[in-house]
Amino acid sequence: MTRVVVTGLGVVSPFGLGVKAYWEGVRSGTCAIRPVTLIETEGFRCRIAAEVPDPVPGSPRRSRADRLALAAAREAIDDAGLGVAERRRAALVVGAVGGGMLEAEGWYWPAKRGGAPLCPTPALRSILPYSHADVVGSRLGLGGPRETLVTACSSGAVSLAVAADLVADGVVRVAVAGGADALTRICFMGFNALRLLDPEPCRPFDRARRGMSIGEGAAFVVLEDAAHAHARGARAYAELAGSGMTTDAFHVTSPQPDGEGMARAMMAALARARVEPKAVGYVNAHGTATLQNDRIEARALRSVFGAGGVLVSSTKSMIGHTMAAAGSLEAVATILALVHETVPPTVNLTTADSEVAFDCVPSMAREAAVDCAISNSFGFGGQNVTLLFRRL
Amino acid sequence: MEPKEVLDDLRTIFVTRLRFEPHRVSDVTLDTPLPKGVDGSVGLDSLDFIELSLAIEDRFGLVMDDAQDLAPHFASFRTLCAFIAERATTA
Amino acid sequence: MTTGVAITGVGAVTARFTGGAATVSAFLAEPSPVHDAIADERLVALLGDGEARRLSRVCQLAVAAGRLALDDAELRAGDDVGLVLGTEFGDLRSTVEFADGYLAAGPPGLSALIFPNTVMNTMAAATTMAGELAIVRAAGAIASGRARAVLAGGVDQIDPFLGSMLADLGAGEERRGEGAVMLVLESASSARERGARILGEIMGTASGALAARPHGVGRSTQSSVVAEALAAASVELRHLGAVYDSTSGDRGRDHWEQRLLDTALGAGHERRSSLRRLIGAHAGAGALGVAAAAGAARRSGQVAVIVGP
Numbered sequence: 001m002t003r004v005v006v007t008g009l010g011v012v013s014p015f016g017l018g019v020k021a022y023w024e025g026v027r028s029g030t031c032a033i034r035p036v037t038l039i040e041t042e043g044f045r046c047r048i049a050a051e052v053p054d055p056v057p058g059s060p061r062r063s064r065a066d067r068l069a070l071a072a073a074r075e076a077i078d079d080a081g082l083g084v085a086e087r088r089r090a091a092l093v094v095g096a097v098g099g100g101m102l103e104a105e106g107w108y109w110p111a112k113r114g115g116a117p118l119c120p121t122p123a124l125r126s127i128l129p130y131s132h133a134d135v136v137g138s139r140l141g142l143g144g145p146r147e148t149l150v151t152a153c154s155s156g157a158v159s160l161a162v163a164a165d166l167v168a169d170g171v172v173r174v175a176v177a178g179g180a181d182a183l184t185r186i187c188f189m190g191f192n193a194l195r196l197l198d199p200e201p202c203r204p205f206d207r208a209r210r211g212m213s214i215g216e217g218a219a220f221v222v223l224e225d226a227a228h229a230h231a232r233g234a235r236a237y238a239e240l241a242g243s244g245m246t247t248d249a250f251h252v253t254s255p256q257p258d259g260e261g262m263a264r265a266m267m268a269a270l271a272r273a274r275v276e277p278k279a280v281g282y283v284n285a286h287g288t289a290t291l292q293n294d295r296i297e298a299r300a301l302r303s304v305f306g307a308g309g310v311l312v313s314s315t316k317s318m319i320g321h322t323m324a325a326a327g328s329l330e331a332v333a334t335i336l337a338l339v340h341e342t343v344p345p346t347v348n349l350t351t352a353d354s355e356v357a358f359d360c361v362p363s364m365a366r367e368a369a370v371d372c373a374i375s376n377s378f379g380f381g382g383q384n385v386t387l388l389f390r391r392l
Numbered sequence: 393m394e395p396k397e398v399l400d401d402l403r404t405i406f407v408t409r410l411r412f413e414p415h416r417v418s419d420v421t422l423d424t425p426l427p428k429g430v431d432g433s434v435g436l437d438s439l440d441f442i443e444l445s446l447a448i449e450d451r452f453g454l455v456m457d458d459a460q461d462l463a464p465h466f467a468s469f470r471t472l473c474a475f476i477a478e479r480a481t482t483a
Numbered sequence: 484m485t486t487g488v489a490i491t492g493v494g495a496v497t498a499r500f501t502g503g504a505a506t507v508s509a510f511l512a513e514p515s516p517v518h519d520a521i522a523d524e525r526l527v528a529l530l531g532d533g534e535a536r537r538l539s540r541v542c543q544l545a546v547a548a549g550r551l552a553l554d555d556a557e558l559r560a561g562d563d564v565g566l567v568l569g570t571e572f573g574d575l576r577s578t579v580e581f582a583d584g585y586l587a588a589g590p591p592g593l594s595a596l597i598f599p600n601t602v603m604n605t606m607a608a609a610t611t612m613a614g615e616l617a618i619v620r621a622a623g624a625i626a627s628g629r630a631r632a633v634l635a636g637g638v639d640q641i642d643p644f645l646g647s648m649l650a651d652l653g654a655g656e657e658r659r660g661e662g663a664v665m666l667v668l669e670s671a672s673s674a675r676e677r678g679a680r681i682l683g684e685i686m687g688t689a690s691g692a693l694a695a696r697p698h699g700v701g702r703s704t705q706s707s708v709v710a711e712a713l714a715a716a717s718v719e720l721r722h723l724g725a726v727y728d729s730t731s732g733d734r735g736r737d738h739w740e741q742r743l744l745d746t747a748l749g750a751g752h753e754r755r756s757s758l759r760r761l762i763g764a765h766a767g768a769g770a771l772g773v774a775a776a777a778g779a780a781r782r783s784g785q786v787a788v789i790v791g792p
Contacts, residue, residue, distance in 0.1 A: 043589055043590040044590055092692070097602055097603075101578075105582065108579075108582060109582070109586065112582075112583070112586045113586060127648070128572065128573070129573075129603060137692050137694075138694045138695075142692065143691060143692055143693070144691055144692065145689075145690040145691060145692070146690075146691075146692035147616060147620070147690075150573075150602065150603040152602045162620070165623065165624070165627070165629070166623075168627070169623060169626075169627045171623070185582075185585075186578060186581060186582065186598075186601055189581075189585055189590070189593050189598075190581065190593070190595075190598030190599075190601065191598075192590070192593070193442075193446060193590075193593040193594065193595045193598055194439075194442060194595050194598060195442060195458060195595075246562075247566065249560075251437065251438070251439075252439060252537075252599050253438070253439050253599055254438055254439075264562070380599055380602055381599075409594065409596070410536070410596070411536045411537070411596070412536060413532050413536075416532070435533065439537075439595060439596060439599075440537075440596070442595040443594060443595045443596040446591065446593070446594070446595055449591070450588075450591035450592075
């Protein structure tokens with residue numbers, strides 16, 4: 001059986017450019033959620049988000065989300081040291097949601113209001129989610145299968161799961177996978193309308209949590225057949241040992257109340273990796289800080305790992321919910337937790353909800369040598385993805 | 393506001409915001425239940441209730457308190473009309 | 484491939500024909516162009532107004548076709564049935580409608596009901612990619628034993644905004660259409676076990692990316708995907724029968740695709756046709772091509788192949 005290892009990491013996050021800045025922010029428990037500057041927020045209850053600080057690299061002719069994706073994917077490919085020939089055969093799987101909507105809004109909003117567009121019509125060129133894959137693939141010379149996956153908030157995680165399948169099935173030896181999203185008006189306003197946003201920075205697993213915070217960013221990884229990586233002398237961070245994808249088939253925005261679909265995703269990842277629940281030491285939770293998600297995810301975790309059976313933390317407490325990037329950014333945090341033997345914290349957590357029967361690593365990172373860790377991502381429509389990483 | 397006037401406005405909201413067929417809305421009475429799963433109800437789910445709350449806040453100038461359990465007020469057209477009639481600031 | 488992948492059901496919703504495998508075969512036997520929009524009332528009638536109320540139009544199309552395909556395969560949806568849905572343009576209508584609510588009335592004009600539809604996949608709760616790729620992904624999951632059955636296909640709708648967008652993109656004059664076509668794919672062994680009717684078998688798949696402008700034309704005339712798919716299926720080029728390509732009336736792109744095919748198949752391979760020319764360019768047409776290829780292979784005992792640039 002083909003083992004799939006992670007040989008490259010790349011990130012653009014609310015902590016800035018690069019994996020190093022990201023890990024430093026996450027490890028130190030810094031909250032990057034601040035007043036929104038990119039779009040108008042007048043009249044909304046929530047007016048904060050975790051934006052990527054200036055300058056975002058890349059040509060201003062590209063959409064912000066394309067630039068985020070390109071910078072993160074380039075770092076991952078450089079980190080893995082992939083040569084031209086390896087790139088030409090490599091698959092590219094991108095999780096996306098908003099596409100170039102921020103720029104499309106910049107054109108549509110003023111046009112609809114009868115004024116002059118803020119940016120020219122070519123912004124429409126990148127409106128659709130598959131734009132990231134086209135830009136990343138063509139700029140970085142990736143010539144294998146190219147796919148764009150949209151499973152709402154679990155898109156970033158699903159991209160890693162599908163890319164790992166392509167490697168495991170022998171379709172390719174190397175795959176570049178990840179997710180990207182920029183803040184958009186549609187997303188910010190939509191979650192405001194759904195009343196799912198906390199006016200203050202989000203507080204995952206806290207008794208007083210009042211909803212999520214939105215963020216933006218991108219993260220890509222290079223996944224590789226372990227034998228291929230070994231043969232070319234590449235360094236491997238961790239093994240992507242298993243993944244699980246399930247759907248609640250329950251409701252468009254609400255998770256199934258008993259958490260059965262989430263639990264099935266975790267069980268599927270464990271089964272695929274042939275790992276017992278007790279071998280898992282850390283869960284990077286979906287942990288959005290909505291009333292429903294955290295309660296139901298805790299319920300699902302309890303049914304899989306038993307009360308208190310595992311450390312649980314939410315990266316979203318620091319970088320917000322980065323939408324299509326969330327699954328891949330959090331996968332990178334999970335991988336680095338294994339590498340550095342350090343579990344990142346949940347910040348803004350003062351009093352844990354009594355229904356959350358886990359140590360949620362409040363405020364401070366925890367030293368812990370963990371053999372296996374999972375990252376959960378759950379999207380609208382009840383689309384659940386679990387990625388299981390093993391330390392090498 | 394009289395509950396009867398409120399009912400007429402709610403009927404409009406059901407068609408324009410909740411996308412009900414007009415004929416289904418003209419059939420409802422004050423006693424028709426709202427939540428999905430209740431016998432004879434119009435079958436609203438959690439997302440419908442959020443949309444309905446937004447539309448009511450907009451139309452009647454009131455503010456719904458998320459921290460409060462509003463479910464009893466959203467049980468039927470009668471309970472909802474009474475709730476709105478008591479608090480409406482715009483006619 | 485390790486496990487055979489059988490096609491056991493088809494569901495199609497278009498302006499001209501709506502139904503399962505028999506309906507699709509009847510249409511393909513005597514095809515006539517279908518570029519018109521599907522009447523909203525017909526969609527509501529297919530689903531019932533209770534269910535239709537909460538689904539955006541493109542989701543109505545997908546759900547209706549998915550249900551037809553499952554019925555056609557006599558398969559019940561459940562925990563062991565996966566879903567992969569392809570779309571080229573998703574639900575732009577809902578996105579525009581959502582934005583317009585805000586632009587007309589500020590924050591109170593925002594609709595919580597419409598917002599989830601602005602995420603391409605949400606109502607269908609599936610991965611989103613174009614029709615043929617959705618089927619490649621689903622076939623891969625079955626072949627490797629990760630799924631026993633998958634509902635896979637494509638959907639798109641005609642959108643007033645899309646026309647102006649494509650024009651701004653400098654895209655060519657392809658003729659858009661709308662509809663949804665879904666297939667039920669199953670592991671061949673499990674399909675036989677339950678005595679399912681088998682419409683065809685997917686023997687090999689391959690996909691790859693060539694550099695090109697968005698909606699535009701690339702320079703390369705070499706692609707290895709046809710050879711890779713044939714190799715995966717252990718089939719020789721000379722046994723290839725019908726070829727369904729994705730030409731759609733956009734002259735530049737059609738020309739590029741034909742040059743790629745000339746190289747891959749050898750010039751003079753004559754039995755090429757495109758369902759996009761027949762039912763318009765949309766992700767459902769890609770899935771219909773797979774159903775048509777299965778039918779053609781069954782009739783001729785030869786192998787059919789689907790290609791897109």
